[in-house]
Amino acid sequence: MFAAAERRLHTVTAEAYDEAIPDLRSALLSAHFKFRESPGSVLVVVSGADGAGKGELVHRLNEWLDPRGVETHAFWDFTDEEREHPAMWRYWRAMPGRGRVGILFGSWYTRPIICRVLKQQKRRSFEADLERIVTFERMLTDSGTRIVKLWLHLPKEHQRKRLKELEPLGRLGPDDWKHFKRYERFRDVSRQAMEHTHRPNAPWLIIDARDRRYRELSAGHALLAALRPPRGQRGGARSKATVKRDYAPGPARLETLDLSARLRKGAYERELKALQSRLSSLAWAAREVRHTTVLVFEGWDAGGKGSAIRRVTQAMDPRLYRVVGIAAPNDEERRHHYLWRFWRHVPRDGSFTIFDRSWYGRVLVERVEGFATMPEWDRSFGEINDFEAQLGAHGITVAKFWLHVSPEEQLRRFKERQRIAWKRHKITDEDWRNREKYPAYLEAVEEMLDRCSPPSAPWTLIAANDKRHARIAILRTLVERLEQALKL
Amino acid sequence: MFAAAERRLHTVTAEAYDEAIPDLRSALLSAHFKFRESPGSVLVVVSGADGAGKGELVHRLNEWLDPRGVETHAFWDFTDEEREHPAMWRYWRAMPGRGRVGILFGSWYTRPIICRVLKQQKRRSFEADLERIVTFERMLTDSGTRIVKLWLHLPKEHQRKRLKELEPLGRLGPDDWKHFKRYERFRDVSRQAMEHTHRPNAPWLIIDARDRRYRELSAGHALLAALRPPRGQRGGARSKATVKRDYAPGPARLETLDLSARLRKGAYERELKALQSRLSSLAWAAREVRHTTVLVFEGWDAGGKGSAIRRVTQAMDPRLYRVVGIAAPNDEERRHHYLWRFWRHVPRDGSFTIFDRSWYGRVLVERVEGFATMPEWDRSFGEINDFEAQLGAHGITVAKFWLHVSPEEQLRRFKERQRIAWKRHKITDEDWRNREKYPAYLEAVEEMLDRCSPPSAPWTLIAANDKRHARIAILRTLVERLEQALKL
Numbered sequence: 001m002f003a004a005a006e007r008r009l010h011t012v013t014a015e016a017y018d019e020a021i022p023d024l025r026s027a028l029l030s031a032h033f034k035f036r037e038s039p040g041s042v043l044v045v046v047s048g049a050d051g052a053g054k055g056e057l058v059h060r061l062n063e064w065l066d067p068r069g070v071e072t073h074a075f076w077d078f079t080d081e082e083r084e085h086p087a088m089w090r091y092w093r094a095m096p097g098r099g100r101v102g103i104l105f106g107s108w109y110t111r112p113i114i115c116r117v118l119k120q121q122k123r124r125s126f127e128a129d130l131e132r133i134v135t136f137e138r139m140l141t142d143s144g145t146r147i148v149k150l151w152l153h154l155p156k157e158h159q160r161k162r163l164k165e166l167e168p169l170g171r172l173g174p175d176d177w178k179h180f181k182r183y184e185r186f187r188d189v190s191r192q193a194m195e196h197t198h199r200p201n202a203p204w205l206i207i208d209a210r211d212r213r214y215r216e217l218s219a220g221h222a223l224l225a226a227l228r229p230p231r232g233q234r235g236g237a238r239s240k241a242t243v244k245r246d247y248a249p250g251p252a253r254l255e256t257l258d259l260s261a262r263l264r265k266g267a268y269e270r271e272l273k274a275l276q277s278r279l280s281s282l283a284w285a286a287r288e289v290r291h292t293t294v295l296v297f298e299g300w301d302a303g304g305k306g307s308a309i310r311r312v313t314q315a316m317d318p319r320l321y322r323v324v325g326i327a328a329p330n331d332e333e334r335r336h337h338y339l340w341r342f343w344r345h346v347p348r349d350g351s352f353t354i355f356d357r358s359w360y361g362r363v364l365v366e367r368v369e370g371f372a373t374m375p376e377w378d379r380s381f382g383e384i385n386d387f388e389a390q391l392g393a394h395g396i397t398v399a400k401f402w403l404h405v406s407p408e409e410q411l412r413r414f415k416e417r418q419r420i421a422w423k424r425h426k427i428t429d430e431d432w433r434n435r436e437k438y439p440a441y442l443e444a445v446e447e448m449l450d451r452c453s454p455p456s457a458p459w460t461l462i463a464a465n466d467k468r469h470a471r472i473a474i475l476r477t478l479v480e481r482l483e484q485a486l487k488l
Numbered sequence: 489m490f491a492a493a494e495r496r497l498h499t500v501t502a503e504a505y506d507e508a509i510p511d512l513r514s515a516l517l518s519a520h521f522k523f524r525e526s527p528g529s530v531l532v533v534v535s536g537a538d539g540a541g542k543g544e545l546v547h548r549l550n551e552w553l554d555p556r557g558v559e560t561h562a563f564w565d566f567t568d569e570e571r572e573h574p575a576m577w578r579y580w581r582a583m584p585g586r587g588r589v590g591i592l593f594g595s596w597y598t599r600p601i602i603c604r605v606l607k608q609q610k611r612r613s614f615e616a617d618l619e620r621i622v623t624f625e626r627m628l629t630d631s632g633t634r635i636v637k638l639w640l641h642l643p644k645e646h647q648r649k650r651l652k653e654l655e656p657l658g659r660l661g662p663d664d665w666k667h668f669k670r671y672e673r674f675r676d677v678s679r680q681a682m683e684h685t686h687r688p689n690a691p692w693l694i695i696d697a698r699d700r701r702y703r704e705l706s707a708g709h710a711l712l713a714a715l716r717p718p719r720g721q722r723g724g725a726r727s728k729a730t731v732k733r734d735y736a737p738g739p740a741r742l743e744t745l746d747l748s749a750r751l752r753k754g755a756y757e758r759e760l761k762a763l764q765s766r767l768s769s770l771a772w773a774a775r776e777v778r779h780t781t782v783l784v785f786e787g788w789d790a791g792g793k794g795s796a797i798r799r800v801t802q803a804m805d806p807r808l809y810r811v812v813g814i815a816a817p818n819d820e821e822r823r824h825h826y827l828w829r830f831w832r833h834v835p836r837d838g839s840f841t842i843f844d845r846s847w848y849g850r851v852l853v854e855r856v857e858g859f860a861t862m863p864e865w866d867r868s869f870g871e872i873n874d875f876e877a878q879l880g881a882h883g884i885t886v887a888k889f890w891l892h893v894s895p896e897e898q899l900r901r902f903k904e905r906q907r908i909a910w911k912r913h914k915i916t917d918e919d920w921r922n923r924e925k926y927p928a929y930l931e932a933v934e935e936m937l938d939r940c941s942p943p944s945a946p947w948t949l950i951a952a953n954d955k956r957h958a959r960i961a962i963l964r965t966l967v968e969r970l971e972q973a974l975k976l
Contacts, residue, residue: 059806
């Protein structure tokens with residue numbers, strides 16, 4: 001892969017550079033300006049050998065763009081805060097919004113490559129990391145992000161020379177010489193990483209980094225191409241292309257639920273007390289070992305989510321949990337991938353986060369109401385599974401509850417809400433409209449249950465016609481999941 | 489202060505409670521619903537004795553409000569991340585936006601009181617903390633936030649009883665008995681804190697916490713009163729009352745600047761190289777000791793801020809700094825106090841944050857263009873000084889630069905920008921309009937320089953008619969400030 005970059009020395013004369021720059025700069029600025037209205041974003045990943053001029057290039061790209069539309073993120077060693085989140089969290093925080101350019105100095109490639117070079121991880125785990133990166137980049141490009149992956153390459157002797165030049169200027173990082181001693185291994189591991197992740201949607205551009213002018217012009221033109229997609233590819237985020245759905249409905253699961261399940265008041269109060277007391281101890285025990293839990297509550301309107309959540313939180317010290325109510329996204333959220341706002345709420349180790357509605361809105365309300373196109377929500381099933389798998393891989397317990405009520409019970413509750421003063425605000429015209437779309441929602445729910453139920457993050461279906469039964473079922477499931485996770 | 493709460497046992501019978509609740513709940517909900525359109529927010533601070541039912545009350549208030557308009561924040565011990573920011577940062581993160589209710593379990597009172605009880609801080613430093621709290625709360629209420637400060641009080645014997653009841657349920661925190669042993673000292677220190685911070689704009693409500701029903705109804709009514717301000721006090725955030733300005737202009741400072749200062753190319757390049765090399769070492773040295781620097785760049789349009797900032801960043805590893813460009817606030821930012829969005833960018837220890845425009849927009853563009861009312865921008869001077877003092881108290885170096893160019897030089901640059909292709913985007917109709925308002929801006933700048941120049945965060949006026957001179961002056965000042973701060 002590096003042979004082409006090494007075959008000859010790629011240089012640009014000072015004259016040619018000075019002549020090319022004005023045109024390139026004004027083309028970049030004008031493309032960047034137009035790009036503000038784009039439904040996608042551009043991510044520039046700057047990677048390569050130590051001493052190859054990555055930092056300098058980052059400065060140059062910044063100089064060439066309109067500062068109001070670009071943000072640069074440099075990634076240092078993982079901070080304690082970053083370590084206490086799933087690995088990709090730090091990168092999600094750095095994602096540019098639509099119409100903006102993000103320049104990343106250091107990226108999701110850095111750690112897998114270094115760990116593999118230093119033999120801190122096995123080949124299989126390295127390859128699993130790369131596979132995860134492919135999935136991640138696919139998700140970004142699917143949603144309209146263009147990824148420019150630059151690799152600044154230096155042959156060995158040039159790297160040695162460069163490091164020697166930088167040393168007296170105090171510009172060397174603490175590990176640069178240490179890494180140089182492993183030049184060949186670095187080259188081979190990097191090549192593997194690039195070969196595995198060189199995909200049509202996110203190809204690598206390897207740049208001969210020996211000559212400053214050459215590498216700057218190459219990078220500049222690659223960025224320009226990303227800001228100006230060829231005709232016919234515009235609006236990638238909302239492609240109208242017909243996508244064939246690759247889904248055959250599974251067996252209906254909601255039907256199997258026994259909605260007649262009931263619990264008497266006495267038994268309810270006994271069980272509630274016992275389960276809440278157990279949950280309280282488990283929450284403290286989880287805190288002790290910094291175990292994290294994410295709870296998802298979804299269900300029909302008036303299904304009893306709010307009051308069920310309160311039965312959970314009553315058992316916990318308020319410092320141990322956070323309830324996140326999900327409504328329509330705000331303007332900042334709308335400018336990002338739909339999962340971005342949920343990544344923001346992924347908790348730090350040692351606490352509970354309870355989502356009152358969640359990322360499943362993508363395949364429920366957004367699907368049924370047409371806020372997302374079919375290709376968009378169809379690929380969300382995989383993206384959501386991947387998201388939850390990342391939580392699981394970090395050791396987070398993910399418990400998801402669907403509160404199921406019959407249409408008749410829902411109607412009864414709507415009417416009750418209108419009668420009781422302090423419940424009246426809970427019922428809106430939208431609720432009545434949603435009711436009319438029951439069949440469409442039912443289809444969406446069944447597909448969600450079918451496609452998003454991995455063993456590590458299963459849905460628990462709750463028969464919720466009887467609130468007492470529902471609350472106890474939820475608490476019991478949660479207690480069991482926690483006992484399992486904490487091995488208690 | 490607690491005598492009234494202890495004088496008699498305040499109780500509410502179950503019947504009276506059951507009768508009062510429906511009215512209270514529907515009044516709360518309807519007031520909360522209307523409050524969504526309010527230009528202010530409500531903060532409920534829940535404090536008081538261990539075992540007095542704070543957590544339970546937090547749950548109850550949540551139950552009574554519309555979950556979509558309320559957020560609860562519980563404060564644990566400071567995390568590493570919080571420790572690496574100025575102390576108030578954690579609370580700024582938790583501030584509710586306009587039209588919302590924030591419930592705080594634990595607050596800025598907790599740490600000063602505990603530290604004083606355990607004699608970890610002297611009386612004088614405790615009083616300084618309280619004074620800072622008064623300033624902070626004044627700032628919040630000035631901007632339309634209503635603060636409900638609840639103190640749940642328990643006489644000693646009742647606290648003992650409560651802790652004994654809670655112990656077998658696993659609901660005691662690790663320090664509860666330890667604190668109980670110091671009951672009298674806790675009571676006295678808390679009383680001092682409350683007496684000092686009991687102000688008309690943010691009074692304390694002490695609630696006899698022995699009876700659950702009594703404390704819940706008391707808190708509920710206090711919250712209701714905050715959600716429903718008495719007639720005539722509506723729209724506190726944008727009060728039309730005439731405020732008398734208490735400011736006599738100081739001597740004009742910009743006039744004293746020698747705008748003819750120039751630097752030849754040869755001397756410039758020599759100095760630039762030397763200063764950048766020094767700055768590079770200093771940036772690494774600062775990282776080493778986790779010293780933080782905040783740089784503020786303000787100045788006339790076309791004053792050369794962008795290119796001056798690049799001369800600073802060129803000298804630094806991209807992982808050591810972050811440039812924050814400040815434009816108009818987004819909708820989330822607009823729903824908060826104007827300082828909120830700057831608090832978001834206050835860096836963690838060990839890095840540089842460079843603000844390209846800043847919080848001074850409040851007393852510059854917002855003042856001149858009328859986006860802020862006179863009382864609003866007039867009180868901002870003090871709020872800004874307080875903000876920077878908090879950065880300073882945390883050990884952060886604050887360096888502020890005003891880039892001054894003559895109107896003639898500005899005109900020359902505007903015209904040049906229109907000529908050169910890649911500079912054209914930099915000049916907008918707004919720039920020309922701002923130019924017409926030169927006298928109003930000049931007055932605003934002079935007042936800002938006069939009122940916001942404490943010794944710990946001085947303005948450095950930069951004669952910027954000559955860009956080379958300006959860049960060297962900035963770099964030299966920065967290097968000097970860093971050498972001083974790092975004692976190098």
